[in-house]
Amino acid sequence: TLWTLLIGSLLALASCQKSPKLTESGLVPLPQEITDGSGTYELSTSSGIKLIGSSEKLTHLGEYLAGKLRPSTGFELPVSFDGGDITLELTGSDASESYELQVSEDGIKISSSGEAGLFYGIQTLLQLLPVEINQASVQQVDWSIPQGNIKDAPAYAYRGSMLDVARHFISVEDVKFYIDQMAQLKLNYLHLHLTDDQGWRIEIKSWPKLTEIGGSTEVGGGDGGFYTQEEYKEIVAYAAERFITIVPEVDMPGHTNAALASYAELNPGVNLPNGKLDSVNKAPLDYTMPLKNPQASELYTGIEVGWSTFAPKLELTYAFVDSVVREISDITPGPYFHIGGDESHVTEKEDYIYFVERVQDIVSKYGKTSIGWDEVATAKLLPGNVAQFWAKEENAKLAKDQGNKVLMSPAKKIYLDMQYDSTTRIGLHWAAYVELDSAYLWEPSEYAQGIAKENILGIEAPLWTETVTNREDISYLAFPRLAASAEISWTSQEKRSWEGFSKRIPVQGKRWDAQGVEFYKSPKIKW
Ligand code: TNX
Numbered sequence: 001t002l003w004t005l006l007i008g009s010l011l012a013l014a015s016c017q018k019s020p021k022l023t024e025s026g027l028v029p030l031p032q033e034i035t036d037g038s039g040t041y042e043l044s045t046s047s048g049i050k051l052i053g054s055s056e057k058l059t060h061l062g063e064y065l066a067g068k069l070r071p072s073t074g075f076e077l078p079v080s081f082d083g084g085d086i087t088l089e090l091t092g093s094d095a096s097e098s099y100e101l102q103v104s105e106d107g108i109k110i111s112s113s114g115e116a117g118l119f120y121g122i123q124t125l126l127q128l129l130p131v132e133i134n135q136a137s138v139q140q141v142d143w144s145i146p147q148g149n150i151k152d153a154p155a156y157a158y159r160g161s162m163l164d165v166a167r168h169f170i171s172v173e174d175v176k177f178y179i180d181q182m183a184q185l186k187l188n189y190l191h192l193h194l195t196d197d198q199g200w201r202i203e204i205k206s207w208p209k210l211t212e213i214g215g216s217t218e219v220g221g222g223d224g225g226f227y228t229q230e231e232y233k234e235i236v237a238y239a240a241e242r243f244i245t246i247v248p249e250v251d252m253p254g255h256t257n258a259a260l261a262s263y264a265e266l267n268p269g270v271n272l273p274n275g276k277l278d279s280v281n282k283a284p285l286d287y288t289m290p291l292k293n294p295q296a297s298e299l300y301t302g303i304e305v306g307w308s309t310f311a312p313k314l315e316l317t318y319a320f321v322d323s324v325v326r327e328i329s330d331i332t333p334g335p336y337f338h339i340g341g342d343e344s345h346v347t348e349k350e351d352y353i354y355f356v357e358r359v360q361d362i363v364s365k366y367g368k369t370s371i372g373w374d375e376v377a378t379a380k381l382l383p384g385n386v387a388q389f390w391a392k393e394e395n396a397k398l399a400k401d402q403g404n405k406v407l408m409s410p411a412k413k414i415y416l417d418m419q420y421d422s423t424t425r426i427g428l429h430w431a432a433y434v435e436l437d438s439a440y441l442w443e444p445s446e447y448a449q450g451i452a453k454e455n456i457l458g459i460e461a462p463l464w465t466e467t468v469t470n471r472e473d474i475s476y477l478a479f480p481r482l483a484a485s486a487e488i489s490w491t492s493q494e495k496r497s498w499e500g501f502s503k504r505i506p507v508q509g510k511r512w513d514a515q516g517v518e519f520y521k522s523p524k525i526k527w
Pocket residue numbers: 305342343373390415417428464465466
């Protein structure tokens with residue numbers, strides 16, 4: 001009858017409006033291309049993970065996915081090469097980070113020519129499922145996903161974050177927690193700021209007092225701490241399983257008080273035999289000059305910057321740097337070694353340049369590519385070396401003019417230690433107050449005069465820890481801003497909008513809630 005027809009079509013309309021679309025999923029970062037299908041796929045007790053391709057890591061990827069799905073679904077989810085409705089297909093053996101994800105009625109297929117691409121496809125799949133998938137115990141939920149297709153690839157090759165483990169030491173467990181969060185946002189480089197005035201955080205076997213003395217305190221006078229080389233390797237391996245490369249930083253020649261407190265003989269500023277003073281006090285350049293009666297500096301627990309320096313004229317300085325770079329490079333599989341180079345306000349300019357150039361040579365001798373804070377571009381950079389822009393556009397320009405790439409970390413946009421507003425309980429504000437919309441609304445290739453997309457290696461969001469002491473503090477400052485930064489580095493400019501992000505980030509907020517991540521509930525968002 002007419003009535004049943006009418007009611008029937010009304011019901012159809014209602015259910016149609018209710019059925020969610022793939023394009024409306026809360027994916028962060030937003031994929032490059034999403035196409036809606038109709039209907040849904042549902043994960044069930046009979047679901048399994050099927051692997052196609054040949055690579056040792058494929059089984060790991062399958063198990064990684066199963067490990068994420070089992071706790072909250074309670075399903076068995078066997079991983080095999082024989083069958084299953086969730087297919088992971090590796091079509092090549094390259095380093096590709098792009099992937100395709102298809103959701104049809106009877107299955108899901110993720111394919112990529114690279115293991116990294118499959119990993120990112122898995123992250124997308126995890127975000128497509130109901131947010132309860134992030135819970136640690138079994139949930140009664142329909143595990144359904146709207147049908148459709150996703151084609152995805154990152155805008156930038158280097159998508160990073162930095163943890164300053166020097167100002168306040170960050171435990172291995174907390175670093176792993178951060179790595180897990182980064183992986184969900186498809187970030188691929190974690191820069192560890194391992195040394196600063198307040199602490200030396202990595203064991204160097206040939207200079208053991210660095211950690212014995214230099215690692216023994218932190219900002220505010222706490223106990224500090226350090227990673228043994230075994231622990232560092234554990235972090236490197238944990239990150240690598242999540243396709244994240246560790247970039248170790250030894251900040252020098254400034255920001256070196258922890259080393260100078262550990263070894264008296266590295267100190268400048270002592271009397272020489274002829275009664276003159278060394279480099280800091282403007283003696284003539286003599287790069288072999290030994291220092292007499294050197295004295296170790298005091299350990300430091302304050303937060304001033306720019307007052308310490310290695311002795312660039314002293315040959316021992318380079319023997320020291322050589323050992324440090326050699327030992328760390330030996331346990332770092334990634335291509336980069338970060339040499340710091342920022343805020344060396346008490347190093348003579350010519351000494352600074354001499355120092356940076358010699359240290360670059362040492363890094364290159366151990367097979368690594370140097371990254372340095374933007375000031376290093378005042379020296380002659382080796383080909384391929386990278387300048388990390390944080391403050392001075394003219395330095396970024398100097399790097400570009402030398403044919404070197406720039407890593408974008410503009411403090412006013414991406415420094416995770418900046419307060420959200422004047423009421424934020426921790427953080428600094430020397431660069432700006434950075435609310436979530438400000439952190440989102442910028443484009444790396446348009447930010448610094450003369451620095452275009454082809455000059456940019458990528459984006460990195462640093463978390464300095466003068467005011468950060470525990471996981472709660474890390475989470476409060478990093479999230480949700482790290483998600484904004486991740487989207488800027490992954491999603492092409494034309495696909496991004498604040499409006500879109502502000503609709504998707506509340507879903508990410510629910511994922512953080514489910515994982516116990518205490519993020520900042522920005523008033524700019526309807527959570
Ligand atoms: C500047 S950014 C620094 C750090 C501080 C940070 C605090 C940079 C290369 N140097 O030493 O921790 O500001 O926001």
